[in-house]
Amino acid sequence: MHSNVQVIGVLGGKGGTGKTTIALSIAYLLAKMKHDVVYIDADVDNPSSKVFMEQVEIVKELKAFIPSIDTRKCTGCSICVRNCPENALVAPPGRPPSLIAELCNGCTICKIVCPHDAVKEDYRIMGYIWRGKLKDLVVIGGEIVPGDERSPLVAHLLIDYVKDNVKNKILLVDCPPGAGSIISEVLNISNIVLVITEPTPMGIHDLKLVLDLNKRFKRQCIIVVNKVGEFDGWESFIREVWEIAKGLPFVYTLTMVPYDEVVHTAYSSGDLNKLMDEKRPFYRVINSLARLVEGVFND
Amino acid sequence: MGREKIAITSASQGGLDDLVAQSFGRCKTFTIVELEGSRIVKVEAIENPAVSVGHGAGPLAAQTLANKGVSKVVVTRLGPRAEAALRSLGIEVVYVEPEITVREALRKLGVKA
Amino acid sequence: MVSGKGGVGKTLISSNFSIYLHENGFNVIALDADLEAPNLHLVLGGRVVREYVERGAKRAFIDRDKCIDCLACIATCQFKAIELIEGKPMVIDYLCEGCGACSLVCPREAIVLKDVEPGKLRIMETDYGFPLISGNLALGMRHTGKLVYRAKEMAEGLAKKDGVIVIDSAPGIGCPTIAAISGADLGIVVLEPSLASLQGCERVIKVLEHFKVPYLVILNKYKEEIMKRILDLLHRRGIKVEGMIPYDEHVYRAYVMGKPVIVKYPESPASRALVKLFREVIESAL
Numbered sequence: 001m002h003s004n005v006q007v008i009g010v011l012g013g014k015g016g017t018g019k020t021t022i023a024l025s026i027a028y029l030l031a032k033m034k035h036d037v038v039y040i041d042a043d044v045d046n047p048s049s050k051v052f053m054e055q056v057e058i059v060k061e062l063k064a065f066i067p068s069i070d071t072r073k074c075t076g077c078s079i080c081v082r083n084c085p086e087n088a089l090v091a092p093p094g095r096p097p098s099l100i101a102e103l104c105n106g107c108t109i110c111k112i113v114c115p116h117d118a119v120k121e122d123y124r125i126m127g128y129i130w131r132g133k134l135k136d137l138v139v140i141g142g143e144i145v146p147g148d149e150r151s152p153l154v155a156h157l158l159i160d161y162v163k164d165n166v167k168n169k170i171l172l173v174d175c176p177p178g179a180g181s182i183i184s185e186v187l188n189i190s191n192i193v194l195v196i197t198e199p200t201p202m203g204i205h206d207l208k209l210v211l212d213l214n215k216r217f218k219r220q221c222i223i224v225v226n227k228v229g230e231f232d233g234w235e236s237f238i239r240e241v242w243e244i245a246k247g248l249p250f251v252y253t254l255t256m257v258p259y260d261e262v263v264h265t266a267y268s269s270g271d272l273n274k275l276m277d278e279k280r281p282f283y284r285v286i287n288s289l290a291r292l293v294e295g296v297f298n299d
Numbered sequence: 300m301g302r303e304k305i306a307i308t309s310a311s312q313g314g315l316d317d318l319v320a321q322s323f324g325r326c327k328t329f330t331i332v333e334l335e336g337s338r339i340v341k342v343e344a345i346e347n348p349a350v351s352v353g354h355g356a357g358p359l360a361a362q363t364l365a366n367k368g369v370s371k372v373v374v375t376r377l378g379p380r381a382e383a384a385l386r387s388l389g390i391e392v393v394y395v396e397p398e399i400t401v402r403e404a405l406r407k408l409g410v411k412a
Numbered sequence: 413m414v415s416g417k418g419g420v421g422k423t424l425i426s427s428n429f430s431i432y433l434h435e436n437g438f439n440v441i442a443l444d445a446d447l448e449a450p451n452l453h454l455v456l457g458g459r460v461v462r463e464y465v466e467r468g469a470k471r472a473f474i475d476r477d478k479c480i481d482c483l484a485c486i487a488t489c490q491f492k493a494i495e496l497i498e499g500k501p502m503v504i505d506y507l508c509e510g511c512g513a514c515s516l517v518c519p520r521e522a523i524v525l526k527d528v529e530p531g532k533l534r535i536m537e538t539d540y541g542f543p544l545i546s547g548n549l550a551l552g553m554r555h556t557g558k559l560v561y562r563a564k565e566m567a568e569g570l571a572k573k574d575g576v577i578v579i580d581s582a583p584g585i586g587c588p589t590i591a592a593i594s595g596a597d598l599g600i601v602v603l604e605p606s607l608a609s610l611q612g613c614e615r616v617i618k619v620l621e622h623f624k625v626p627y628l629v630i631l632n633k634y635k636e637e638i639m640k641r642i643l644d645l646l647h648r649r650g651i652k653v654e655g656m657i658p659y660d661e662h663v664y665r666a667y668v669m670g671k672p673v674i675v676k677y678p679e680s681p682a683s684r685a686l687v688k689l690f691r692e693v694i695e696s697a698l
Binding site for chain 1: 354355368387388389
Binding site for chain 1: 449611
């Protein structure tokens with residue numbers, strides 16, 4: 001990223017821990033505090049932030065190469081078929097090939113190896129970049145076309161688009177669950193990350209994976225344990241998280257967000273007003289988190 | 300009365316007494332019978348090279364059969380990619396219920412097996 | 413079990429369904445297809461019987477001695493996996509698809525494709541007398557789906573003629589989910605009462621329909637107060653719910669103990685609903 005852009009990555013490993021709830025709330029508050037912030041939804045399989053907005057506009061179609069065979073030049077040699085790493089081309093022996101479009105990963109090898117210049121460029125749409133607004137907050141996200149297998153590429157193109165087109169000072173990037181390449185990508189571009197977990201065995205298991213992955217990228221982490229108090233016995237989980245965190249040099253701090261039925265319902269129904277009800281403890285905690293993040297940037 | 304090659308998905312070693320396999324793209328073997336009319340003149344079992352690939356098993360299996368000159372394939376089910384590949388290759392598809400032998404499947408096609 | 417959105421209850425359903433099937437005499441193999449963050453072994457218990465280091469993912473490597481910095485590789489790579497770092501092309505490992513296009517265009521043959529490890533697979537013995545295939549994707553790497561296909565192959569080897577393979581899929585609709593769905597006999601879409609989950613549900617249904625996999629939708633973690641509103645919304649969106657599991661603290665308590673809820677709290681509301689659902693699925697689908 002440009003040197004004057006600060007990126008806050010929000011990740012978590014386990015799904016359903018509240019990444020989007022917390023990320024969106026913090027971004028919304030930062031925007032309200034008049035910071036120059038944009039929320040980026042990189043969960044391209046299922047961009048949850050969309051449900052908070054009435055509508056979004058598509059700002060870019062993500063086009064991927066697919067081959068188009070020039071049958072006048074094709075000699076039926078099948079060299080492209082044999083070299084396609086995805087088995088996306090089939091050809092009756094001696095005849096021109098046909099493409100199974102959904103298997104094509106766009107690598108262009110068929111075009112590279114064709115000795116007769118018979119492979120022309122065509123394209124198909126594998127995803128979109130969209131843009132919306134949540135009151136004062138601008139939201140930009142990606143979305144893959146269901147059935148396409150290139151989620152990491154779509155997420156990468158979203159990040160490229162943001163690098164080229166978004167001039168805001170603070171980017172808050174919401175990740176999908178898991179510990180795969182999209183998480184690596186976001187860790188790579190982040191200045192600081194919020195690692196969202198929950199006080200359950202699975203939350204802790206997946207937290208360890210993400211912190212492990214971060215050993216490569218060494219980003220400063222704020223561990224956020226969400227939904228604290230939903231069930232009894234959460235204290236022992238906090239202790240466990242603390243044990244994991246205290247040995248790691250890049251964990252900046254650990255914080256807790258209380259479980260709130262009303263907040264949960266607000267998230268479920270996509271109700272921003274209810275989510276950001278100033279009277280609730282959730283709001284106060286998010287406010288502190290936003291100020292904490294602000295403080296880290298000012299250092 | 301021309302010669303025709305029919306492939307049948309097979310669950311283990313292939314051959315007329317093997318069971319028809321449940322998958323096309325990832326079946327272990329293809330039993331390929333060469334017919335003259337309704338008479339079998341040759342039976343061959345080939346390993347399916349697609350059995351361990353990532354995606355694209357269906358099209359790879361289909362291409363393998365096309366390269367062997369197969370004009371018809373007997374399956375119990377077919378995924379969308381395999382279906383598209385077989386259609387592009389001009390290979391006819393015949394569906395049979397699962398849990399029958401290759402021999403029984405061929406008899407349903409009118410082959411003297 | 414698929415979902416679109418994470419954290420809605422796929423592991424809950426897969427773990428308990430495996431146990432229920434096993435208790436009712438089926439030859440069950442459980443398969444954790446969420447290899448970025450596998451959780452099924454936390455509920456079923458898993459003693460590793462055998463571990464396989466998978467090979468067969470490919471990645472490009474640039475030989476710095478042969479490279480002349482012509483940057484043809486960068487121009488060719490469709491995955492943005494080669495970046496210019498201090499004037500030199502470098503492969504970004506977690507973006508490299510391993511297709512080999514760069515190596516074909518390199519004028520100095522400076523790029524080779526090498527086998528790298530996509531991850532590990534493990535055959536495990538659960539605490540309940542049936543096997544679990546699990547594993548780990550190499551941390552932070554691209555998931556090619558190949559690991560899931562390989563896990564399915566192993567499961568089919570164990571299933572032989574009459575097995576039932578219960579697959580706990582990854583969240584989302586990407587590569588690993590598609591690998592889990594392809595060739596399945598039944599998809600169970602797990603939905604929770606949230607708009608984000610509903611959006612995910614609709615997206616995963618598109619994939620199921622494309623692969624012609626019959627499916628049914630289960631609503632998990634529902635609460636009485638919002639039931640009517642949720643069911644109305646689902647009805648308007650054309651989604652038919654075939655089973656419902658209530659929000660139940662016993663699920664959490666069972667997780668804390670590392671046990672499936674139908675074993676630990678068989679009389680709880682969630683367990684009753686789960687067992688009813690499983691019975692219906694067995695009758696109609698198996």
